[in-house]
Amino acid sequence: MKLLLIITGACLILSFIGDRRKTALGLKKGAMMFLKILPTILTVIIVVSILLYLVPEQKIAGWFGEESGFDGYMAAALVGSISLIQGFIAFPMAGVLVQSGVSYPVIAIFITTLLMVGIMTMPVEARYFGWRMALIRNSLAFVFALVVGVFMGFLWNLF
Amino acid sequence: MRFIKKHGVNIGIIVAFSLFAGYSVYTDYLPGLEILKGNFRTFITELISMLPLMFILIGLFDVWLPKEKVQKHIGAGSGIKGSLLVALLAFMQAGPLYAAFPVAYTLWKKGCSRFNIFIYLGAFSTLKIPMLMFEIGFLGVKFSLLRIVLTMPAVIAIAFIMDRYYAKKSFEIKSLQ
Known part of the structure; x- marks a missing residue:
């Protein structure tokens, strides 16, 4: 948090010295993006808060925590492959899930499949590249996302 | 409204x-x-x-490093330099993966190699600089670094496998129009 404040402050000062008009334009663009995404983020916070109240943390940790093993990995990969969530919402959500006991490798699989595998958008992909390529790319991405998660599990406790 | x-x-x-x-x-x-x-x-x-x-930060990034600038330099880029440029372009963009498909089509029409198209799609779905702030902010530097370092080889491997697969088959990207 402090680091973010320092980085933002430094960038802002540098940008302001460099070009005032560009800085103003950048701030305006940032503010617009922020306002556009705010209602969605608020909704996600509300829904997640209520869900986490209804589902006890031990259960979530059991499903997706350190001890969840392969089932947790697979579940995260499937959810990530099917979901259509933008990064601006996925990362805050993932942050909340980590606080509720979900392990980092599981989050890595969720994020990786979310970014790389798109089952819902496969028809769109197929129209550009054909079904064969869409199927191969998505399957490869799914498998490699699991591999990334497994390596993450090995490496996480080493550093 | x-x-x-x-x-x-x-x-x-x-x-x-x-x-x-x-x-x-x-x-x-x-x-x-x-x-x-x-x-x-x-x-x-x-x-x-x-x-x-x-x-x-995202707003400032957008005005100081417009992606149009990089896009201009990508033409018939092939080889390592082309791969790097294509990856750089992908890193600078935001949005869901299906936003990358029309760009992939444009790159293909401009003479980008098949391997680099796969690199572009992979890079697009690995790292986005505007999103990096988000990832680090909510999940920490350790997570972001590990995830990116582990995903890069996966992207290259996928591109390599797919390029090999298409070596003897025809490969075409269609536009939606």
Whole structure:
């Protein structure tokens, strides 16, 4: 948090010295993006808060925590492959899930499949590249996302 | 007006939750108070303090490094230099993966190699500089670095496998028009 404040402050000062008009334009663009995404983020916070109240943390940790093993990995990969969530919402959500006991490798699989595998958008992909390529790319991405998660599990406790 | 139309459901949920929160505080409704004082307060303070800073950075990034500049330099780029340029272009863009498909089509028409098209799609779905602030902010530097370092080889491997697969088959990208 402090680091973010320092980085933002430094960038802002540098940008302001460099070009005032560009800085103003950048701030305006940032503010617009922020306002556009705010209602969605608020909704996600509300829904997640209520869900986490209804589902006890031990259960979530059991499903997706350190001890969840392969089932947790697979579940995260499937959810990530099917979901259509933008990064601006996925990362805050993932942050909340980590606080509720979900392990980092599981989050890595969720994020990786979310970014790389798109089952819902496969028809769109197929129209550009054909079904064969869409199927191969998505399957490869799914498998490699699991591999990334497994390596993450090995490496996480080493550093 | 468009804003309200687009966020109709969200605004409905926010209003309903505000009413529920008000009711809970007013009547000392315990489950409501627990939600408000527990998870909700933690998440909201975290988000409200971090989000504006992140969007300042994203806005500044957007004006200082417009992606059109990089796009101009990608023509018949092939080889390592082409791969790097294509990856750089992908890193600078935001949006969901299907936003990458039309760009892939353009790159293909401009003479980008098949391998680099796969690199572009992979890079697009690995790392986005505007999003990096978000990832580090919410999940930490260690997670981001590990994830990126582990995903890069996967992207190259996928591109390699797919390029090999298409070595003796025809490969074509169609535009949607």
